[in-house]
Amino acid sequence: MFARGLKRKCVGHEEDVEGALAGLKTVSSYSLQRQSLLDMSLVKLQLCHMLVEPNLCRSVLIANTVRQIQEEMTQDGTWRTVAPQAAGRAPLDRLVSTEILCRAAWEQEGAHPAPGLGDGHTQGPVSDLCPVTSVQAPRHPQSSVWEMGGPRENRGSFHKSLDQIFETLETKNPSCMEELFSDVDSPYYDLDTVLTGMMGGARPGPCEGLEGLAPATPGPSSSCKSDLGELDHVVEILVET
Amino acid sequence: MGRRDMADIISTVEFNHTGELLATGDKGGRVVIFQREPESKNAPHSQGEYDVYSTFQSHEPEFDYLKSLEIEEKINKIKWLPQQNAAHSLLSTNDKTIKLWKITERDKRPEGYNLKDEEGKLKDLSTVTSLQVPVLKPMDLMVEVSPRRIFANGHTYHINSISVNSDCETYMSADDLRINLWHLAITDRSFNIVDIKPANMEDLTEVITASEFHPHHCNLFVYSSSKGSLRLCDMRAAALCDKHSKLFEEPEDPSNRSFFSEIISSVSDVKFSHSGRYMLTRDYLTVKVWDLNMEARPIETYQVHDYLRSKLCSLYENDCIFDKFECAWNGSDSVIMTGAYNNFFRMFDRNTKRDVTLEASRESSKPRAVLKPRRVCVGGKRRRDDISVDSLDFTKKILHTAWHPAENIIAIAATNNLYIFQDKVNSDMH
Numbered sequence: 218m219f220a221r222g223l224k225r226k227c228v229g230h231e232e233d234v235e236g237a238l239a240g241l242k243t244v245s246s247y248s249l250q251r252q253s254l255l256d257m258s259l260v261k262l263q264l265c266h267m268l269v270e271p272n273l274c275r276s277v278l279i280a281n282t283v284r285q286i287q288e289e290m291t292q293d294g295t296w297r298t299v300a301p302q303a304a305g306r307a308p309l310d311r312l313v314s315t316e317i318l319c320r321a322a323w324e325q326e327g328a329h330p331a332p333g334l335g336d337g338h339t340q341g342p343v344s345d346l347c348p349v350t351s352v353q354a355p356r357h358p359q360s361s362v363w364e365m366g367g368p369r370e371n372r373g374s375f376h377k378s379l380d381q382i383f384e385t386l387e388t389k390n391p392s393c394m395e396e397l398f399s400d401v402d403s404p405y406y407d408l409d410t411v412l413t414g415m416m417g418g419a420r421p422g423p424c425e426g427l428e429g430l431a432p433a434t435p436g437p438s439s440s441c442k443s444d445l446g447e448l449d450h451v452v453e454i455l456v457e458t
Numbered sequence: 459m460g461r462r463d464m465a466d467i468i469s470t471v472e473f474n475h476t477g478e479l480l481a482t483g484d485k486g487g488r489v490v491i492f493q494r495e496p497e498s499k500n501a502p503h504s505q506g507e508y509d510v511y512s513t514f515q516s517h518e519p520e521f522d523y524l525k526s527l528e529i530e531e532k533i534n535k536i537k538w539l540p541q542q543n544a545a546h547s548l549l550s551t552n553d554k555t556i557k558l559w560k561i562t563e564r565d566k567r568p569e570g571y572n573l574k575d576e577e578g579k580l581k582d583l584s585t586v587t588s589l590q591v592p593v594l595k596p597m598d599l600m601v602e603v604s605p606r607r608i609f610a611n612g613h614t615y616h617i618n619s620i621s622v623n624s625d626c627e628t629y630m631s632a633d634d635l636r637i638n639l640w641h642l643a644i645t646d647r648s649f650n651i652v653d654i655k656p657a658n659m660e661d662l663t664e665v666i667t668a669s670e671f672h673p674h675h676c677n678l679f680v681y682s683s684s685k686g687s688l689r690l691c692d693m694r695a696a697a698l699c700d701k702h703s704k705l706f707e708e709p710e711d712p713s714n715r716s717f718f719s720e721i722i723s724s725v726s727d728v729k730f731s732h733s734g735r736y737m738l739t740r741d742y743l744t745v746k747v748w749d750l751n752m753e754a755r756p757i758e759t760y761q762v763h764d765y766l767r768s769k770l771c772s773l774y775e776n777d778c779i780f781d782k783f784e785c786a787w788n789g790s791d792s793v794i795m796t797g798a799y800n801n802f803f804r805m806f807d808r809n810t811k812r813d814v815t816l817e818a819s820r821e822s823s824k825p826r827a828v829l830k831p832r833r834v835c836v837g838g839k840r841r842r843d844d845i846s847v848d849s850l851d852f853t854k855k856i857l858h859t860a861w862h863p864a865e866n867i868i869a870i871a872a873t874n875n876l877y878i879f880q881d882k883v884n885s886d887m888h
Binding site: 254270272280285 | 525529553615616663664667717720721724771775777780
């Protein structure tokens with residue numbers, strides 16, 4: 218059971234090292250809780266795809282929650298697979314937790330179907346999310362839930378953009394991030410804040426994370442593409458086509 | 459719980475306009491109508507109790523082959539039409555289809571036919587020597603129910619509300635994104651009066667959660683949203699009422715902000731007062747009274763179970779945070795009622811500002827016993843019969859309640875049991 222709401226705890230500027238550590242731990246526990254809430258929400262959205270048409274109100278509310286978390290994480294600069302290292306001293310447990318969360322997300326889009334559902338397409342939203350989250354803006358997970366764009370054209374171009382990204386992740390140097398997204402439809406992705414967070418400063422974290430992505434992409438991109446095809450089908454069910 | 463048990467779960471409760479009849483719908487698509495026995499001097503103990511009057515299968519499960527999805531037969535809402543002749547009529551709806559049912563009584567039958575005998579066999583004409591006029595003789599009461607109209611294919615999304623207009627000719631049905639206006643006699647077309655579906659479904663962030671016509675002004679209706687707002691619309695203003703006449707919205711309390719703020723602000727039910735001057739809304743933790751003349755904030759807010767505020771994450775995890783509780787006014791608009799967990803329901807007296815928590819369970823309600831008020835303790839001093847928050851049973855939820863239009867009689871649906879409580883002596887709320 219979590220503490221009252223998930224209000225952001227104010228971390229003051231403490232000069233005391235212990236205080237700083239305690240602050241880090243507080244922030245870390247909030248981040249973990251928030252991440253856990255995000256994961257829980259994404260699982261809930263997947264489990265929506267059942268025999269009976271999913272409850273749209275519930276889906277919308279969960280998706281809005283996901284978006285709120287993403288927006289906050291984007292502002293934090295934590296919207297990517299590796300958590301930021303603020304004071305240079307990162308407690309080991311925090312790194313481990315983040316790694317576990319990453320691993321869980323990757324595993325989901327690998328060989329583990331969501332409970333109760335055998336279809337590969339259900340992994341679509343999460344697998345879309347994982348390689349893309351490092352670079353994607355808030356809109357994506359919500360849109361992957363029940364609608365990837367009403368008219369066929371929108372959906373097509375959205376998928377095309379995703380394909381582009383996966384391809385470029387495979388081949389390009391992560392330092393050329395800006396080039397990567399130059400030809401992506403701007404309405405779909407608002408990358409400014411995220412990119413700023415990633416590009417700024419001499420942080421080893423982001424690049425490491427991206428490099429970690431590169432070797433993994435051949436698998437996910439192909440499964441993502443097939444997932445997207447099946448996701449199409451699911452989306453058709455949810456939308457009046 | 460097996461499928462047969464689940465079919466008995468009551469999904470809606472509604473008194474008719476006189477309170478003589480009480481209809482319930484369940485998950486299995488059945489409607490059960492109860493009738494109040496007239497009070498008689500001969501049997502003083504059965505004063506005005508409700509007995510089963512009729513049972514019928516309203517909706518059947520369907521399969522949408524195009525989408526490969528089941529359409530549940532669960533009855534989402536029942537609304538009675540005002541009675542215009544000897545027959546009673548009601549509208550019942552599942553997620554997709556609304557049906558108009560006519561309920562008639564037959565308590566006489568003709569006897570003394572010339573050509574047929576009493577069993578209906580043709581008589582031997584040679585035995586017929588004189589003619590007689592058939593006479594109506596009394597028989598055991600038979601209640602006949604027949605579907606008179608089926609309003610299908612009007613909704614892409616799930617219907618959450620229906621409401622009969624005060625003009626008694628039209629009614630509206632609302633789903634997650636649209637509201638349609640129907641004429642009771644016309645089934646092959648409806649008019650779309652509200653459409654909040656965005657051009658790009660990616661932009662969808664808000665849905666319609668409930669809707670109701672004003673009790674007196676046939677041009678006014680209200681609909682509530684998942685973001686906690688109410689929109690009062692005037693059908694005279696435009697054919698498509700996407701632009702509201704009034705928007706009722708309470709500003710968010712920044713001190714209570716959390717990731718769950720929006721979810722708990724989602725309005726699960728909206729009801730006009732009998733006077734037509736106020737609206738009652740239910741969100742996850744509160745009931746609110748709104749004055750139609752004041753859009754900025756509700757005039758009254760009542761805490762239903764504020765002790766759940768610190769448990770929102772768990773309630774999100776087990777999906778309870780998405781439970782849709784209904785609310786009800788009493789006949790004089792002085793008391794409001796709503797359900798909660800652990801088979802508790804709450805009543806708030808708007809005048810005295812007192813409130814009470816009662817329980818609908820077999821153990822605590824023997825016939826003609828007085829309901830004992832309950833209390834949930836949140837730490838601190840604990841009285842003997844208090845329930846602690848952690849031992850509340852969240853599977854026992856009272857989502858559907860109804861109040862007799864004139865008297866202090868309430869109907870409470872507790873999963874698959876219906877409780878009817880009557881207030882014989884007009885006692886105070888404690």
